[in-house]
Amino acid sequence: MDALVVQGALKKFSGKNGDTLALGGVDFKIEKGEIFGLLGPNGAGKTTLISAICGLIELDGGKITVLGKDCLTQKEEVSQEIGLVTGFAGLLQGLSVKDLLKYYSLLYSVQNFEKRIEEVLEQTGLAQKKDQVAQNLSSGFKQRFYIAKALLSNPQVLLLDEPTVGLDIKSAMKIRALIKKLSVEGKTILLTTHYMGEAEQLCDRIALINSGKIVALGTISQLKSLAKKPKAGLEEVFLKLTSEEGEDDE
Amino acid sequence: MMNNSLGRAYSQFYKNTKLMSQNLFRLMDTTIWPLTLLFGFVFLTRAINNDPMVVAMVVLGMIGWQVVQQTQMGIAVSYMDEFWSHSLTHLLVTPIRLWEFVLGGIMTGILKCAIVTVLFFITMHFAYGVSIPDPFSFFAALFFLFIFGISIGLINLAIIFPHSENAIFLVWTIPDILVIFSGVYYPLELLPDPLHSIALLLPSSHAFNLIKQPFGLASADWFSLILLSVIWLVGSWMLLQFSFNGAKKSGKLVRVA
Numbered sequence A: 001m002d003a004l005v006v007q008g009a010l011k012k013f014s015g016k017n018g019d020t021l022a023l024g025g026v027d028f029k030i031e032k033g034e035i036f037g038l039l040g041p042n043g044a045g046k047t048t049l050i051s052a053i054c055g056l057i058e059l060d061g062g063k064i065t066v067l068g069k070d071c072l073t074q075k076e077e078v079s080q081e082i083g084l085v086t087g088f089a090g091l092l093q094g095l096s097v098k099d100l101l102k103y104y105s106l107l108y109s110v111q112n113f114e115k116r117i118e119e120v121l122e123q124t125g126l127a128q129k130k131d132q133v134a135q136n137l138s139s140g141f142k143q144r145f146y147i148a149k150a151l152l153s154n155p156q157v158l159l160l161d162e163p164t165v166g167l168d169i170k171s172a173m174k175i176r177a178l179i180k181k182l183s184v185e186g187k188t189i190l191l192t193t194h195y196m197g198e199a200e201q202l203c204d205r206i207a208l209i210n211s212g213k214i215v216a217l218g219t220i221s222q223l224k225s226l227a228k229k230p231k232a233g234l235e236e237v238f239l240k241l242t243s244e245e246g247e248d249d250e
Numbered sequence B: 001m002m003n004n005s006l007g008r009a010y011s012q013f014y015k016n017t018k019l020m021s022q023n024l025f026r027l028m029d030t031t032i033w034p035l036t037l038l039f040g041f042v043f044l045t046r047a048i049n050n051d052p053m054v055v056a057m058v059v060l061g062m063i064g065w066q067v068v069q070q071t072q073m074g075i076a077v078s079y080m081d082e083f084w085s086h087s088l089t090h091l092l093v094t095p096i097r098l099w100e101f102v103l104g105g106i107m108t109g110i111l112k113c114a115i116v117t118v119l120f121f122i123t124m125h126f127a128y129g130v131s132i133p134d135p136f137s138f139f140a141a142l143f144f145l146f147i148f149g150i151s152i153g154l155i156n157l158a159i160i161f162p163h164s165e166n167a168i169f170l171v172w173t174i175p176d177i178l179v180i181f182s183g184v185y186y187p188l189e190l191l192p193d194p195l196h197s198i199a200l201l202l203p204s205s206h207a208f209n210l211i212k213q214p215f216g217l218a219s220a221d222w223f224s225l226i227l228l229s230v231i232w233l234v235g236s237w238m239l240l241q242f243s244f245n246g247a248k249k250s251g252k253l254v255r256v257a
Helices: A046-053 A075-081 A097-107 A113-123 A139-151 A169-184 A196-202 A220-226 A234-244 B002-022 B024-030 B032-048 B052-084 B088-092 B098-128 B135-182 B193-199 B203-215 B222-250
Strands: A004-015 A018-030 A035-039 A061-066 A082-086 A157-161 A188-192 A205-210 A213-218
Touching (some): A075 A082, A082 B088, A097 A113, A097 B002, A188 A196, A213 A220, A220 A234, B002 B098, B098 B135, B135 B203, B135 B222
Parallel strands (some): A082 A157
Antiparallel strands (some): A205 A213
16 A cells, blocks of 8 residues: 555635646655655645645645545544654744653654653654753754654654755754654655755655646656756756746746 | 543643743733732722622622633633744644644633632632622523633634634634623613613623622523523534634645645
8 A cells, every 4th residue: 555645636725816726636656665755846836735635724626645544534543644844833832842742742642652752852862952942942953853743653654844944964964864764664754855965865756846736756867867867966857847847936 | 532532632731731830921811910900890899889799799790701701712822822833733733623622722711710710709708708699690600601701712713713813803802892792790781772682692691690680780591591602602613613624725724825
């Protein structure tokens, strides 16, 4: 069974200037244990897609399943199977790392949560910071906190929405190493990033999304062949394939 | 399954109490501010009419209104803390269901109501010898005001979900508008005709009649009180669900595009 299946995902947002097509029939599958990159310019539909997987928005058409469970009708079960890491959401103000992890343990109904909290703190290298107010952590440690939170319920699928955005080189390297380690441990990972080097280093397969549509999907070498640039870097391939499909959303 | 639901509801109570205990300023809305208001009203009442019965009616009315206020605040603040921290995404991706989230807010509301009620009563009992003339009616009124507080909390959330920060100012004023119609400190008959008719549609005005009844200022209408309480509770819950699903559909629940 595939870990994540997106079938014909369609989403429009209505605004003052008419409808905006955020997802125009997106299809792809992610195998268990795979690191799957979702790359695209700003406004391409990456965050909308992740929101739909998490059940935060309702699709206008299509279906998304995680481990065979429907993201919309079986949201509670799916929520237990996915862990979201995003630096675009903040941290609840005033609580320590440990208290916040306890809060999320209650939300995820984690059994024996004291032990589990210690485990994820060790796993993410946050043990020394457990009594600090989470909000006051440095950006790198905040990202680790998000990963620790995402791991609490031991989910099979991790959604990493630009996990290294705004981090210094050293912190970003540590996060990438952690992602790699989680993949080795068997987690299925959907990764969005603007850093092509990161995608090249981590991803087994990559989907390029632009204006709500998948414009290319495959391994890095397949994408290079598709772009007819076998010796080019992923950045060049990305620009070639996304510009062929239309203008970028600046 | 039920244990999981209660655990998730408790998560909100845990969050709210943890935040309260770590920031003493947060306790001000259940201690200093209500007490300041209480003393202000009592001093004014005593200056106009020093009859202990009038003072008692004002104090018991204030306790009743605080039950509405603290209950609806318990629900709304549970959401607003996440909103202000920009952490709603982290909350909404968890398995928590709408009713579990609301239940957690209600638990917080109960704690806040208990603090204010005990504080008001002890203070006024020792300062002015205020007592409850008809405990059954009084506590029944508090119960129905608690239910009404839940309804107002649900309506507030229903307004906040699609409109977020733009709606906060409206939400904070709703109880101030309702206090006029509820006849907390005066007989409903004092209201002009059109307002009086509106007042009769609020369960709070009937609950306050229950509090005023022993003072000879009103007579209780149990049937209207129970019926309206149920209608408001069910109606507000349906409104909240409609609003939540609509916000999810339009992408306004969490900004994603």
